[in-house]
Amino acid sequence: MPRRSSFRPNSSRRLFLQGSAAAIAGVALSNCRGGVSDVQSGSQAADSSSPTSSGSGTLNIYTWADYTDDELIQQFTDATGIEVSVDVYDSNETMLAKLQAGGGDTYSVIYPSDYMVTQMVELGLLTKLDQSQLSGLETMQEKWKNPVYDENNTHSVPFVWGTTGLIYNSAALSEAPEDWDYLWNNKDKLSRRITLLEDVRETLGAVLKSLGYSYNSTDPAELEAAYQKLLELKPALASFKSFGWQDELLGGDVLVSMVYSVEGVPVSQEDTDFKYVIPSSGSSVWTDTMVIPAAAPNAEAAYQWINFNLQPEVAASMAERLYLASPNEAVLDLLPEAILSDPSLFPSEELLARCEGIAPLGEVSALYDEYWTKVTSA
Amino acid sequence: MSRSAVTDSRPQSQQVKGSGSLLRWRLTRLIGPSVLLGPAGLWLLLLLVVPVLLILRISLVPGLRPEQAITNYGLDNYLQILQPTYLRVLLRSVTFASGTTALCLVVGFPVAYWLALIAPKRWRNLLLVVFILPLWTSSLLRTYAWITLLRTSGVINLVLSSLGLPEQNLMNTTGAVLVGMTYSFLPYMVLILYASLEKLDLRLLEAAADLGASPNVAFWKVTVPQTLPGIAAGGLLVFVTSLGDFVVPTLLGGPSSMTISRLIYNQFLGVSRNWGFGSALSIVLISAVSIAIALLLKYGDRNPDGFS
Incomplete structure (x- = not known):
């Protein structure tokens, strides 16, 4: 499922990467299945043999483009002496x-979303976190103390949460969209002027929601209805x-x-003509987390990175710079009222109750993919 | 065997020595080719043949996901491709590729003809370089440039509206994909056609004129048949590369622009993570391309000079 992408400067590089990835997909992926693929991780494998060498070496993190910036990395390196290298997906x-x-065995910290944490735990890809090495978790909001995707945060630390919604040009539209149905009701007026996410779980999920079904429906009849409506x-x-x-x-x-809120809200902050809205019948709500892969090198530094990101001052300053909604009460206490009262970042509890998290689908995901191919090739 | 001539030319002393030294000499004769071809051969074997065989194996496991162990083999993945949904994707890919090839030929032939036969000789190399210059930038950047031109608020519509003409919906259409792909692959077509036209025997055109053929007739009966191998090679190169193109349909295509390369991408990195099906699609793509190249090798280069 293609998830959030970066802000403009990075998207071209990413697309290039996708392009080359597709071009070499067959070769590279088949190599990997043969187990011949640890070329890039050679130097890191050496690190993993001496995890106690904290305060030295490089910390490799693998994250979404919007979740780190130079300032954060500089602060971390200043504080710990550990160099950070960031790859994005x-x-x-x-x-x-x-x-x-x-x-x-390349990356020490990764930022999977909720349902992916569940999936990765099932696949045995994640380290069970040593709670004694973590600090700052006690101020997590109640909802994130024992999340459904990872019981008691055994394998993951909640980092940021957000929603999926619509961003619209308020100067050009007389009537503001409030719910998904707005798109269908105005489809003649909006001819060829709508984009939806190129993400089958979100886009088909939204249509399911607009029909009154679950975002995560596994009922073939409901999926067929959503496909027809799309x-x-x-x-x-x-x-798309x-x-x-x-x-x-x-x-x-x-x-x-x-769009995803983490992409849409910064645009709406830059130009007030553009407004981000969470559809009133509900949307998807997601949590992105920090985890340590089972084969991670330099685990010591990974804990240092996670703890650094959990510090309320650090997280609050990030939240202001990158418009991230933190699940940490101590961070919220430090944020200005203007941010806290922004409904695009912090929607009402009533609206949130109508939103759903994306859940792993198992075998039904093949059906989603089939409908997606149908939609995009009709 | 023609090699015998070489053998005979060796000094007599080597010939009369026992069969042991003959064997040794035969072995040394193998060193040359293996030294010269070894690296490339190894490269091809490790990075092309072995991976393709691995893909083939995965493609024979129904619906294999990366975390699953291989338990049974079957043709299910290939049968799945025969469903109308996926056939439509294949058809679209082929349509995009053939359209691009045809456009490249129509646009590229006059350019190559002019470069090879009409343009001043001392400018030819420079003009050729100028024409290939776009290849020095990333195809992604060139595609982004087309977005700037084609989008509703883009350059073309700006010109149209300043002329009092109605706005056109150019972006996110099949036309946009064809234009973008033609632009991307045109230099290849021109290069190959140029090489082919440059070798054109002008005496044949003079002879045709002497025998009363009009320039038009001479073009169709002499020039075109003589450059047919170039047309076939250029067409195939464009067809094969555009069949697997990923960037242009993704960026310029509309909501109905699923192509086989995007479909393969979705199988490996999308929600269903169906590596088995993705591999089967890859094998189909690889086979289609290989067959096309094999046909070209067999029939394309026949009698390239026409008369010799």
Whole structure:
């Protein structure tokens, strides 16, 4: 499932990576299955043999593009003397494929989303966290103390949460979208001026929700109904885009885009003509976490990184710079009222109750993929 | 065997020595080729043949996910491709690729003809370099440039509206994909056609004119048949590369632009993580391309000079 993408500067590089990834997919992936793929991790494997050498070496983290910046890394290096090297991914599945292909001993910290934590625990890819080495978890909000995706945070530390919603051009639209049905009701007016996420779980999930079903429906009849409803909207769609929608939206070519809050909210903060809204019948709500892979090198430094990110001052300053919603009460206490009262970052409890988390689907995911191919090839 | 001539030319003394030294000499004769071809051969074996065989193996495991062990083999993945949904994807890929090939030929032939036969000789190399220059930038950047041109608020629509013409929906269409891919692959076509046209025997055109053929007739009956191998090679190269193109359909295509390369990507890195099906699709793509190349090798280069 392609998940959040970066803000503009990175999206081209990422697409290039995707392009080359596809080009070499067969070769690279098949190599990996043969177990010939630990070329890149050679130097890191050496580190893992001496995990006690903290305060030295390089910490490799694998994360979403929006979750670190130079300032954070500089602060960490100043505080600990550990160099940080950051690789980014744009979907949980890409990250999982890389890990399963033998990259598990390359990275010390990874940022999977909720359902992916569950999946990775089942696959035995994650370290059971040593709670005695973690500090700052006690101020987590109640909801994240024992999340459904990872009981008692045994393997993961909640880092940020957000939603999926619509961002729209309020200067060009007389009526503001409030719910998913807005798109269908205005499909003639919005002809070829809508983009939806190129993400079958989110896009089909949203259509399911608009029909009154669960975001995670596994009922073939409900999925068929959602597929038919999505087909109705196709004439109004410019394209399916998880990344790069910013240009077309800001340029006025597209009027409404379905986006992840972590991407949409910064745009709405930069230009007040653009507003991010969570559809009233509910959407998806997600938590991204920090985890340590089972084969992680330099685990000591990984704990230091996680603890550093848990410090309320550090997290609060990040939240302000990158518009991230923290699950940590101590962080919220430090944030200005303007941010806390922003409903696009902190929606009402009532609305949140109607949102759902993306859940692993097992075998049914093949059906989702089939409908997705149908939608995009009809 | 023609090699015997070489053997005979060796000094007499080597010939009369026992069969042991003959064997040794035969072995040394193998060193040359293996030293010269070894690295490339090993490269091909390790990075092409072995991976393709591994893909083939995975493609024969129904719906294999990366974490699953291989338990049974079957053709299910290939049968799945025969479903209308996936056939439609294949058909779209082939349509995109053939359209691109045709456009490249139509646009590229006059350019190559002009470069090879009409342009001043001393400028030819420079002009050729100028034409290939776009290849020095990433195809991704070139595709992004097309977004700037084609989008609703883009350059083309700006020009149209300043001329009082209505706005056109150019972005996110099949037309946009064809234009973007043609632009990406045109230099290859021009290069190959140029090489082919450059070798054109001008005396044949003079002879045709002497015998009363109009320039038009001479073009179709002399020039085109003589450059047919170049047309076939250029067309195939463009077809094969555009069949697997990922970037252009993703960036310029609309909501209905699923191609086989994107489908393969989705199988490996998408929600279903169906590596078995993805591998089967890859094998189909690899086979289609290999068959096309094999046909070209067998028939494409026949009698390239026409008369010699």
